[in-house]
Amino acid sequence: MKNQKQNGNVPGQTLNGIILAKDEEFYDTAELKIMFKTSDSTLSRWRKKGELPFIKPAGKIFYPKSFFNDTLLERSLQELKKPQKK
Template sequence: MKKKSGTSMYDDEMLNTILAVFEEIVNILKENQNNDSLFYDSANVKRLLNISDSTLFRIRKSQDIPYVKIGRKIFYPKSFFINTLKK
């Protein structure tokens, strides 16, 4: 691919602006990776406890595990697992 000779100052400014925006996006994504969420979803809990869908359903229905349902998705507080596994 040939590069045009004589790029305008506007093109250089636009490129610098785009690069700055991408750099900001990358920094935000890196910060979000370090911040753990406060909840696990069902897939995380099943993987953590090595259980099936039906087992998680039974545990949830027996009220042995706290959960929050938002729409059709179920979330489990991370603090419950941290405190339970410490004991």
């Protein structure tokens, strides 16, 4: 599902350390619950701990896709750099 929300952010503005692009796309809570097979309470806990950047325009929570793309890419590269077990 493609969510592109007008969030009032300007290019280069940061959200919890993540630089947002002008055309930043976002996941909503339902999409993250499916992707990570998790619950509302787990997502809430991660938000409170500062582990997930989010915005909340008009009461609905959205998460920047770039955070997940960058984080998953970084973790994949770290896995590739680990020595192979024989």
